[in-house]
Amino acid sequence: MNIILIGPPGVGKGTQAKNIIKRYQVPHISTGEILRENIKKQTKLGIHAKTFMDMGKLVPDYDVLGMVSRRLADDDCFHGFVFDGFPRTIPQADGLSKLLSNTDKRLDRVIVLKASDEIIIKRLSSRRSCNNCGRIYNLLFNSPKNDNKCDVCGEELTQREDDKPETIKKRLDIYRLQTEPLINYYEKLDLTVFINGESDINNISEEIFQILDEID
Numbered sequence: 001m002n003i004i005l006i007g008p009p010g011v012g013k014g015t016q017a018k019n020i021i022k023r024y025q026v027p028h029i030s031t032g033e034i035l036r037e038n039i040k041k042q043t044k045l046g047i048h049a050k051t052f053m054d055m056g057k058l059v060p061d062y063d064v065l066g067m068v069s070r071r072l073a074d075d076d077c078f079h080g081f082v083f084d085g086f087p088r089t090i091p092q093a094d095g096l097s098k099l100l101s102n103t104d105k106r107l108d109r110v111i112v113l114k115a116s117d118e119i120i121i122k123r124l125s126s127r128r129s130c131n132n133c134g135r136i137y138n139l140l141f142n143s144p145k146n147d148n149k150c151d152v153c154g155e156e157l158t159q160r161e162d163d164k165p166e167t168i169k170k171r172l173d174i175y176r177l178q179t180e181p182l183i184n185y186y187e188k189l190d191l192t193v194f195i196n197g198e199s200d201i202n203n204i205s206e207e208i209f210q211i212l213d214e215i216d
Ligand code: AP5
Pocket: 007, 008, 009, 010, 011, 012, 013, 014, 015, 016, 030, 031, 032, 033, 035, 052, 053, 054, 056, 057, 058, 059, 060, 061, 064, 084, 085, 086, 087, 088, 092, 123, 124, 126, 127, 128, 136, 137, 138, 139, 141, 142, 162, 171, 197, 198, 199, 200, 201, 204
């Protein structure tokens, strides 16, 4: 199962990806998470990427494609993947298409999640995540049981650097400009399915599962 999740920041790509991988046992490839991991470890890529991410800008295509190419070569990607936050530009989509054709793979579906800017800003400003296990919470919609501690591993929850109001706005602008054109790109390939990202987390997952259950 080879899937892409596309949608604006905060629409719920990471939240849904985590539910999808639980059900279908395929790896979740979030370029944002890989980059944040590199920042934490202070790798050369992480130090370079941070300057773009802190401003809400995209990390250059060359760096992202190199990172994805290495990740796709891992054994766990043999039977599929769920991409979250990649591709984000037309050159990245072209690059992915080349990487897949080199290994005789093809995309099965591109799931497009949609939500209004108002909802997105509300969700992102109240998001908290666990740096240890990656679980995503929301102080308004999906809160942890214990104050600011992860339900799964007990680690302290943190707010992402790029979830400040001015950076959220910048990320939304960049999404409209650079990533939204991908919807048309994949529509032409007859791969897109549109999902209302404004409903309840579990309802959205059910809708996605219905679509993915039909893939052979
Ligand atoms: P990335 O990490 O991909 O961030 P993003 O696309 O901005 O999206 P988010 O992770 O912010 O949101 P999400 O859709 O995953 O929502 P979530 O599930 O957390 O990228 C970060 C940065 O890295 C980029 O700005 C860029 O600099 C760089 N980067 C990454 N990939 C790149 C690439 N390919 N090319 C170049 N640069 C790249 O949910 C949000 C909140 O809402 C949570 O609190 C959650 O609990 C809550 N929530 C989710 N669903 C619902 C619901 N249905 N109802 C109520 N609340 C909900």
